[in-house]
Amino acid sequence: MSQYLVLTAMGPDRTGIVSELIKLASECGCNILDSKMAIFGEEFAFIMMLKGDNASINQLEVKLPARAMELELLTMMKRTSGYKPLDxxxxxxxxxxxxxxxxxxxxxxxxxxxxxxxxxxxxxxxxxxxxxxxxxxxxxxxxxxxxxxxxxxxxxxxxxxxxxxxxxxxxx
Missing domain, CATH: 3.30.70.260 (ACT domain)
Incomplete structure (x- = not known):
């Protein structure tokens, strides 16, 4: 059964940081259903809606905190019940x-x-x-x-x- 996770990350804007987050999601077996990114001065903010099986989402929840510290990011995660595309x-x-x-x-x-x-x-x-x-x-x-x-x-x-x-x- 599919699980869904909203992941938000904020931190200093650096080349490749979004790529690192997407790489981690992919390595954990999660698919990105939706994402948005913005630059605010010298900071960036990124939000993703991820889908995966329970093991994939669990793996990401465990690995993200350490990776976020390495990348100097503040992150938040929240499980959600599903994804409904906008009409x-x-x-x-x-x-x-x-x-x-x-x-x-x-x-x-x-x-x-x-x-x-x-x-x-x-x-x-x-x-x-x-x-x-x-x-x-x-x-x-x-x-x-x-x-x-x-x-x-x-x-x-x-x-x-x-x-x-x-x-x-x-x-x-």
Missing amino acids: HSQQYQAQYSGIDQPGVLKAVTAFFAHRNIDLSSLRSEINPETDIMSATLMFTMNGDSCINALENEFLQLCEQFNVQGCIKKTNY
Whole structure:
């Protein structure tokens, strides 16, 4: 029976570090179902959803702490019940940008949360030279929701913060 494990690693950004983590997962007999990596300044963060039989997942759970110490990484692992791929047929992207100001990202994420819309991805950044902030949020709509009404409400929110925004369907 398949077992599933979410593994998160953070540490100094160095060439080959992701390769080392993937190598360990492979050596333990685990398959990577999904993964994401990002660089934050001189640090990196990596998250993987792994699948394997009980022995493979156990082996990885035992070997990872020592390997993480060698690589100077902070790691977390959590067993989970399974993996359900996202339905990308109704996936949308909300974007906004403008002069940086406190509270915009909080308001935007609350906007979706209050409408029971789950975010599948979030990327935000501020250009320190121009003080321009931008964010991209990915979400999936269910069949009975009206994207036009949602977009109008989102544009009203953007207007309140004097930022430019849009929602568009993704071609995943």
